[in-house]
Amino acid sequence: MPDVQPFGVQFGQAIDYLKGKLPESTLKWDDLAGPVHGKVFAVAGAASTDLVADIQQSLVDALKNxxxxxxxxxxxxxxxxxxxxSYRGKRGWRTSVIFDTNMRTAHMAGRWQQLQAGKAKRPFLQYRTAGDARVRPQHRMWNGLIFPIDDAFWQTHYPPNGWGCRCTVRAYSQADLDDNQLQVSKPYQVKTRNVVTRDGEVTDQVPLGIDPGWDHNVGQSWLSPEVALGNKLARLPMELRGPMTDKAISPAYQKVLNDDFKAFKTAIEKPTGATQTVGFMDSGMINAIEDKLPDLKLESTLVTAADNKTLHLAGTHKAKSLQVWPDEWIDSLPEHFRNYRAVLLDTKSGNLVVIPEGSFNARTPKIVIRLNYASKNGTTAAVVSLGTAPLGDLAKASQYEIILGSLKK
Incomplete structure (x- = not known):
């Protein structure tokens, strides 16, 4: 039963993973949140997108050839x-890190796609180390653990789990487990540690044994990027979610959110209750909610739209109304949610009213969001309506309280 193919062997899914990333310039390795790397290609310190794209193409060529x-x-x-x-570090070390990291993550992401496709026959995964003296003690403790492929363990512990990690997984059917006298492991109790800067600031929280930025499933971050980032944020205490979101939603990742939402909207035929991510609340929005609604326990910073609501947002039932958003604005809803000029609190309903930058008519566009909205897919903040209103009405209405930003032009 094959594990991950070794470097130097063409692997179609791995090529697709690496080739499909959007190049983005960064200053430091941790400028982007870990799950973002599933869709965005970056090289620490490479401040030119063209440079990043050239390095990415070299790696794609290495996989192909x-x-x-x-x-x-x-x-x-x-x-x-x-x-x-003019990069930092010696050439040998720098190129090794770039090459090794991208080859391993590409192969493991591609492998995840294969595993998902075959999970009906082989629904169990076993954690496997390289089995030598270089294996980290914590990773050695995970060696041999077996969990269903959809177990939460693989959200954080699917390898690689750090710089230079050579761990892999092996897939098993129930018959395989029986033949080899293997059993599914007991539920794994994840212990975490804080990631602290030299100045003593806590910036992240990761499971013990996993390097900061690696506590995500590289395959899920590629195939289901919003889910992977949402899982990461949900694991963090509320005070860390905003700052993590601030650096997660980079320009390239914003394009990913837009493209995925547009594809979701376009594919809707008959609503089934499916939802799609619109975005994640940033630190400003979270802090404003906590300040203005101290008695509210914010359960999720994920913002979604349901398929039936998305059809309703298109406004086909009120096509001549000034409140209807044009298709191109709805298609870019994640970007409009992210780039807001103000956030209002509707004191009557408790909903948030997000006011995006820009306008498509003489009125002011608005996104109405219900906090702690429970559905069959879990509790999120949900977009319940899109519309427009005269700016003066929003500014003067007693039911609206500005909690962030400004309505001034």
Missing amino acids: GTTITQFRKDFDAAVQKHGW
């Missing part, structure tokens, strides 16, 4: 010279 790190280093040198990049 089965070339080694030697050829990648030549391509890397050419890209560095072309763009005049």
Whole structure:
């Protein structure tokens, strides 16, 4: 039963994973939240998107052609010279980290797609280490653990689980377990640790044994990016969710959210109760809610829209109304939610009214969001309506209280 294919062997899903990422410039390795890397390609310190794209293409070529790190280093040198990049660290170390990290994550993401496709026959995964002296003690403790593929353990512990991690997984059917006298492991109790900066600031929380930024499933972050990021944020205490969101929703990742929402909206035929992520509340919004609604326990910072509500948002029943949003605005709903000018509290209903930047008519667009909305898919903040209103009405209405930003033009 094969594990992950070794480097140098063409692996279609791995190529798709790496090729499909959007290049983005960053200053530090942790500028982006871990799950974001499933859809965004970045190289720490590479401030030019063109440079990042060239390095990405070199890695894609390495996967396609089965070339080694030697050829990648030549391509890397050419890209560095072309763009005049003065990077930190020695060439050998820097190229090894870039090559190894991207090859391993690409192969494990591709493997996850294969495992999901075959889980009806092989629904169990076993954690496997490289089995030598270089294996980290905590990873060695996980060696041999077996859980169903959809178990929460694999949301955080599907490898790789850190820089240089060589762990893999093996898939089993029930018959395989029986033949090898193996059993599903007892539920794993995850213990976490705080990630603290040199200044003593807590910036993240990760399971013991997993490096910061690696506590996510690289396959899920590729195939279901909003789910992976939502799972990550849900595991954090509320005070860390806002700052994590602030750095997670980068310009490239915002495009991912927009594209996925548009695809969701376009595919709706008969509503089934499915939901799609619109975005995540940032630190400003979370802090404003906690300040203005101290008695409210905010259960989720995830903002979603249901398929039946999304059809309703399109306003086909009121096509001539000034309140109807144009299709191109609805298609970009995640971006309009993210780029707001103000957030109001409707004191009568308890809903939030998010006022996006820009306008498509003489009125002011608005997004109405219900907090702690419970559905069969869990509790989120839910978009319940889109509309427009005269700016003066919003500013003067006694039921609206500005809790963040400004309505001034």
